Amino acid sequence: MKSIKIPCLVLLLILLNLFNLETSLAQSNQSILKGKIVTADGKAAGYVNVGIRDLNKGTVSDENGTYILRNVPVGQIVIKVSFIGLQTQEKAIKILDGQITELNFELTESSQRLSEVIITAARNNQQVPAIGKAGINPMDLPQSTGIVSSQVISDQQASRLSDVMKNVSGVAMGSSRGSTSENFFARGYSLGSNNYFKNGSRYNSGSIPEVSTLEQVEVLKGSAAMLYGNVSGGAIVNLVTKRPKFEYGGEVSLRGGSFNSYKPIGDIYGPISKNLAFRMIGTFENNESYRNNVKSDKYYINPSLLYKAGKKTDILVQGDYLKYELTPDFGIGSLAGKIPTTISRSSYFNTPWAYNKAEQTNASATIDHKFNDSWKLNVIGSYQLFERDYYSTERIQADAVGDWSRSLTRSNTAEDYYSAQANLTGKIKTGKISHQVLIGTDADSYMNTSHTFNLTAAYDKINLLDPNKYNARVDMPFAKDSLRTEAPTYRLGYYAQDLVSLSDKFKVLAGLRWSYQKALVTDIYNLVNGTTKKGTASAKADQAFSPKLGLVYQPITSMAVFASYSNNFTVNSGIDVFDQALRPSLVDQFELGLKNDFLNGKLTANFALYKIINNNLAQQAQYLLDGVTVNTNTNIKELTGQTTSDGFELDLTGSVVPGLYFMTGYSFNYMRYTKTSGLKGSYIEGEHLVSNPAHTAHGSLFYTFNSTKLKGVKLGASTYYIGERNAGWNNTVGQTQSETRLIPMSGFTTFDLSAGYTLKRISLLAKLSNITNELNYYVHENYSVNPIPPRQFLTTLSYKF
Known part of the structure; x- marks a missing residue:
């Protein structure tokens, strides 16, 4: 308990000092x-x-x-x-x-009207996402978006990004190897590291980000290649941190719950001078788990400065640092490729010393300059350093009687990442035709560093069903790194887009991007004898054009019907089993949609229908060159054939009653192989891809009493449904296995209930999650089988000043 109480006490003392600083500064005002x-x-x-x-x-x-x-x-x-x-x-x-x-x-x-517009603003999904770059009104944008506000994040007491993404239709929670990060599928496609952004700049998704302090989370569904280049066709996610303010204020809170969860949070902001404002946010989180021997510690700090360099120019400097240590957890594993039903949700089979340590530093500077009422310039420069140190057993794959020979994996990786972008937006007219123009460029440079360790992989043998059958080792073998590999990559892109308003009802969005990426030959440093050599894979450069065309028809101001086409050029990272760089993949997307605002914005209803075709999907290779050895290197990949994703999404959000807001959505997706070679070892055409559920749904409702004796009381309920899906691996032509490699997974639904009370500046909010104690699993292939959390309690006490 000391390790928990001491950091909490230190952080609370810091927050009190910040509060005293704020008070003393306030008293000095004239x-x-x-x-x-x-x-x-x-x-x-x-x-x-x-x-x-x-x-x-x-x-x-x-x-x-x-x-x-x-x-x-x-x-x-x-x-x-x-x-x-x-x-x-x-x-x-x-x-x-x-x-x-x-x-x-x-x-x-009136007070009733004020309550209506405040709640509407808190939940409205029809607002302009920053990731659109051009500032286009959502009704004019021929593409679907999803925005989760800080109000929703706070009401639901979101702790992980998965808690937030449950509110976005068409996005399904996936799994990762050893639960060291979170993975999502959008419209059938996995969101890789290229699909995450923070304040508009690329963000490494290898850690579990801090979300409780965010201003909002923005999701641009479907292809965003015209704006961002090398991204998958599913969606991109932008995490928006809170900005400084030119008035003093802030909030301190303490969150706690089941399994010894503690999380103090501090947020203070205010002016330093007439033109300079600051904000400082910090939190520490300690979590034990419903899983035996599993725990995590998170430290996060987010300072920022806003400088008014004149009436037309803002300079925003933001930074954050995340240190996240957690226990690699492969869950309950599998028995002969099947999910065991006799192993409890809390069973743990990793070593007691296994660790995953991640550190992530981000810094960015944003300049916004307004030339006049029509033209604006936005320039962003950013830097990111991501480091991971990992040592653990691997892949819980036991035989039918429960015997599992444990092996070890040791890795140390880092990514230095620099990026810059400039966006010029403006409005002009050619006769009676209006244009909303975007002209931009972006460039990235990153260095990926990895280490090779001298390590005997074999560790020991245990039995998942009978822990007393073997004597499990508890020592941590020494592992010395022998090689360091550095792989540099450069990207460059130019793009232009024009929203042409032919009339108030008919609009055309046209855009084109040119993308270039070059992966240089890797440098391999021998840390034993001090020599250096080049990697076997040659340098590789790719370039392509990514067009986008959309049509929008607005029969009335509160309704928009749209159709769009976009082409996505995806550069595939990694190498194949022959040590050669992979070819890029081309992705075509078609989308039809309907957007509606009813009751003066109190109710919105959106519908989207899409088809996404990837001409050659890249995935982690199953086996090495010999065709027998299982591949555990995520950098070794293969092109598996053409995939097609068909589906639709329906969203309904509103606040038709004062003090109440709700969000609900449903999505259907059919993701399958549509063209493969048909040769032995290739995937089977028509088979649904693993990890992708066909059906997902969500719903959330919160009501705050604004009158009567119950004023300040808040009640809420949320639900999430993920349908049937397959774990394991997709079947191949001529496979030697006598049975299917697919592992059918049933669907499940969870329900959460919330209740709270606010009195002046103090508020208390409590949540009981998974109230039915539903048991199901997120499965990575067939070896990382992680049970979903059981029924848990969470509460937050906060004070605003």
């Missing part, structure tokens, strides 16, 4: 403006934006309708009160040096 905002029927108007016009300085009224602005410029200023869906008000006032000035506002809207 001029103060304060007041109260009420609705047309005299009720307090909480959470309304209050700011100084022409200055990036403002605040938000609290639940009592009061606001306060410190360090206000002396002289005549204009105060602006606004919120999406409300009528904006402005009042002029003279501020005197060293005095407190009071200014009150009365909205034209």
Whole structure:
């Protein structure tokens, strides 16, 4: 317990010091403006934006309708009160040096209308995602998107990215080797490391990111190759961190729950000067587990600065550091290729010393410059360092009686990653035709470093069904690295896009990208004798054009029908069994969709129908060159043939009753091989790809009482369904196995219930997850069989200042 209590105590002391710092800074302010905002029927108007016009300085009224602005410029200023869906008000006032000035506002809207627009803003999915780059209104975008706001993340007390992604239709939770990261499938395709971004820059998905402190998570479904180049056809995910503010504030919270889970979180922000603001977010998380001997520790810090370099230019500097240590966990494993039903959910078969240590550092600088009301320039430069140190047993694959010969794997990898992009957006007219233009370029450079260890793989033998049958080893063998391999890769892209408004009802989106990628010859350093040599695979360069064309018809302003086509050029990383670089894959996507806003934005309904064709899907090779030895190297891959993914998605979100919002969605996907060589060892045409469920669904509803004696009480419920799918491996032509290699997995549904209460600045929220104690599994191939979490309790106590 000391290891848990001491870090928590230290972090809480730091947070208290930050709070004292905030208080002392606030007391040093000279001029103060304060007041109260009420609705047309005299009720307090909480959470309304209050700011100084022409200055990036403002605040938000609290639940009592009061606001306060410190360090206000002396002289005549204009105060602006606004919120999406409300009528904006402005009042002029003279501020005197060293005095407190009071200014009150009365909205034209009622308290009921205010509640409606606030809840709508919290859950609305029809907002502009930053990953679109061009700032196109979602109704004008011939592509599906999904956005999960910080309100939803907070209400659901999300701890992992999987908790967030359950709210996005068409995205299914997958599995990873040893549960060292999270994997997702979107529209049938696995989201590899190229499909994750943070604040618009590529982000390595090898760790489990911190999500509880995010502003929002954005998902651009389908192909995004025209904007981002080398990505898969399923979707891209952008994690958006919180930005600094020009008013003092913050929040401290403590989260805890089942299996000795502790997580204090601190968030403080405010101005440093008239033009410079800061934000600092930090958290520590300690988790034990429903799995015996499994635990994790996470440290996360996220500082940021926002500088107003004049009225037209913002400079945002952001950084974060994540240190994540967890126990590699292959779950309950398999018996003769089958999922065992007699092994308990908590059984653990790894060594007591196995570890996975990951560190991730990100830094970025974003410049936004507004030339005028029509043209803007966005420039982003970023750096990322990802390091992983891993040592564990591997692949729990026991025979029919439970005997398993344990083997060892030791790895140490790193990725240095630099990226830059520039996007120029503007609006012009040619006669009566309007254009919304995007012109951009991006470039990436990354170095992948891996180590080879001298290690005897064989370790010992245990029995999954009878732990007393053999004496299990508990020592950690020494493993010395002998080789270091460095593999550099460079990318470059140019792209242009134009949204052409032929009329208010008919619009055309056309775009084209040219992509170039070059993988250089690897350098191999012998750490024993100090020599260096080049790798056997030759340098490889690929280039291609990626077009996109979309049509949008809007019969009324609240409805849009769209159709689009896009081509995705996917450069495949890794090598084949002959040590040669893989050829790229070309992906064609067709999409039809319908977007609707009803009841003045209180209800949205979206539908999308798609077909995605990958001409040659790259996957990890099953065997090495001899065709017998099982391949455990994720860098050795093979091109498996053409795949086709058909499906549709339906989303319904709304807040038709004051204080209530809901989100629900359903998706269907049919992902299968449609063209292979038909030769021995090739995959069978028409067979559904493993790990892809045909059906997924989700639903979430939260209601906050805004009147009566229950004011401040919050109730919520969430559910998630993932349908039948296959684990194992897809079958091949002429395979020697007498039985299918597929492992059928049943579908399952989980239910969560939440309840909370807010009193002024203090709130308490509790959640009971998987209330039916459903038992099912996420399976990576057939050896990492991880049970889903059982019924658990989680609660968060927070204070806003």
